[in-house]
Amino acid sequence: MSLAVTVTIYEPAPPTTSGGLRSVMVTVTARHNPPFVTCTDMLNYRTAGESHGKALVTIVEGLPARVPVPESAVADMLSRRRRAGGRSRRMSMEDDSFEILSGVRRGLTTGSPVAIIIRNRDNRSSLGPLHVPRPGHADLAGMLKYGTDDARDVAERASARETAARCAAGALAACLLAEMDMHVFGHVVAIGRVRQSRRRLTLEQALRLRSLSRFCTVRPEADGAVAKAIARAAARGDTLGGVFEVKAVGLPPGLGGCMTASGRLDARLAAALMAIPSVKGVEVGGGFALAALPGSRVHDEIVLSDEGGVARSTNRSGGIEGGMTNGEMLVVRAAVKPVPTLGKPLRSVDMRTMKPSRAPVERADVCAAPAASVVGEAAVAFELARAARERFGGDTLKQMQAAMRRSGGP
Numbered sequence: 069m070s071l072a073v074t075v076t077i078y079e080p081a082p083p084t085t086s087g088g089l090r091s092v093m094v095t096v097t098a099r100h101n102p103p104f105v106t107c108t109d110m111l112n113y114r115t116a117g118e119s120h121g122k123a124l125v126t127i128v129e130g131l132p133a134r135v136p137v138p139e140s141a142v143a144d145m146l147s148r149r150r151r152a153g154g155r156s157r158r159m160s161m162e163d164d165s166f167e168i169l170s171g172v173r174r175g176l177t178t179g180s181p182v183a184i185i186i187r188n189r190d191n192r193s194s195l196g197p198l199h200v201p202r203p204g205h206a207d208l209a210g211m212l213k214y215g216t217d218d219a220r221d222v223a224e225r226a227s228a229r230e231t232a233a234r235c236a237a238g239a240l241a242a243c244l245l246a247e248m249d250m251h252v253f254g255h256v257v258a259i260g261r262v263r264q265s266r267r268r269l270t271l272e273q274a275l276r277l278r279s280l281s282r283f284c285t286v287r288p289e290a291d292g293a294v295a296k297a298i299a300r301a302a303a304r305g306d307t308l309g310g311v312f313e314v315k316a317v318g319l320p321p322g323l324g325g326c327m328t329a330s331g332r333l334d335a336r337l338a339a340a341l342m343a344i345p346s347v348k349g350v351e352v353g354g355g356f357a358l359a360a361l362p363g364s365r366v367h368d369e370i371v372l373s374d375e376g377g378v379a380r381s382t383n384r385s386g387g388i389e390g391g392m393t394n395g396e397m398l399v400v401r402a403a404v405k406p407v408p409t410l411g412k413p414l415r416s417v418d419m420r421t422m423k424p425s426r427a428p429v430e431r432a433d434v435c436a437a438p439a440a441s442v443v444g445e446a447a448v449a450f451e452l453a454r455a456a457r458e459r460f461g462g463d464t465l466k467q468m469q470a471a472m473r474r475s476g477g478p
């Protein structure tokens with residue numbers, strides 16, 4: 069079926085005349101399966117909610133229609149984050165039960181925004197003021213920014229509780245990626261000084277091993293050493309940091325871009341990871357270590373593959389060159405600083421009296437790196453899904469899958 073329509077367009081002014089409107093005739097071909105793909109809303113999410121408020125809310129816009137979203141996918145991501153070792157008693161109080169309020173019908177996305185609510189069990193509105201800022205927390209910077217001597221409102225939003233809502237968004241993104249055979253995997257590689265030695269594993273093996281580890285590592289046999297390190301820190305009134313790694317497989321070449329600064333996928337991944345509370349550093353592939361090596365020992369040689377295409381003999385670039393995926397496995401790592409709320413607190417100042425004081429001791433986690441590894445996985449999944457939406461468009465999952473096949477992706 070063809071349809072003739074008149075469109076009025078604005079013509080930019082040539083240097084000597086004024087601009088004007090002009091009508092042109094265009095023919096629109098309407099078919100059942102349009103040969104073009106559109107992407108009306110790029111993938112985005114927002115969260116609302118405070119640590120001890122009534123609930124956390126996530127709204128995800130821009131998912132294509134008809135993506136299977138089993139509730140178990142969201143439940144699994146939330147429960148992995150909640151159960152990750154090193155947390156405070158708060159984690160046994162919360163159950164992170166959630167409700168999908170919109171955008172999913174009979175287990176499939178409809179294309180409309182997906183809203184998810186996670187109710188807080190510990191929803192005390194009666195928490196007292198916080199006049200002494202904790203070094204390393206958002207307290208002092210937030211007090212100065214908002215012109216207050218009470219950091220409670222700042223701390224309530226800056227709290228890592230909000231990352232539960234990010235995990236819900238990431239779980240939806242992972243559902244979309246899975247339909248395109250892309251899979252994201254986060255795991256802890258170090259807690260304090262306890263480092264996990266590297267291990268070559270298939271995704272299935274890694275998933276199985278991680279499910280056996282309380283600390284989200286692929287070395288469950290080392291859980292004892294990690295637990296000891298965390299318990300020792302807690303007994304000293306101290307906290308620990310760590311490093312997590314996120315890998316992604318099945319990525320087609322060309323996610324992200326090199327034409328604009330904002331298109332670069334490595335920059336976007338770094339921003340998403342740095343936005344996780346307590347993350348102080350991000351590296352891609354060989355990362356900081358590459359800076360000390362000559363180019364000949366850094367760059368991944370391009371060789372002919374058995375299938376007649378090209379392959380890489382190594383993957384020191386971590387799957388990204390020029391801000392785009394190159395078809396290899398994505399490897400990113402993030403450094404998580406120790407939790408700022410200490411049992412044996414550091415020096416600070418009472419902002420009401422301006423007298424020296426010790427930082428307050430509040431219930432808090434001892435080590436957030438295991439939970440952060442789940443949040444990191446969610447964050448990377450979301451950025452990859454966003455980049456895939458940009459590259460493949462589509463109002464429906466099928467259109468997106470077809471566009472990916474046409475692009476020569478796997």
Ligand code: EPS
Binds near residue numbers: 157158430432433
């Ligand atoms: C947090 C402090 C702890 C954590 C909380 C983040 O909460 P509370 O002060 O109530 O003991 O448990 O994290 C979560 C509740 C969560 O779900 O991750 C902080 O100050 O950042």
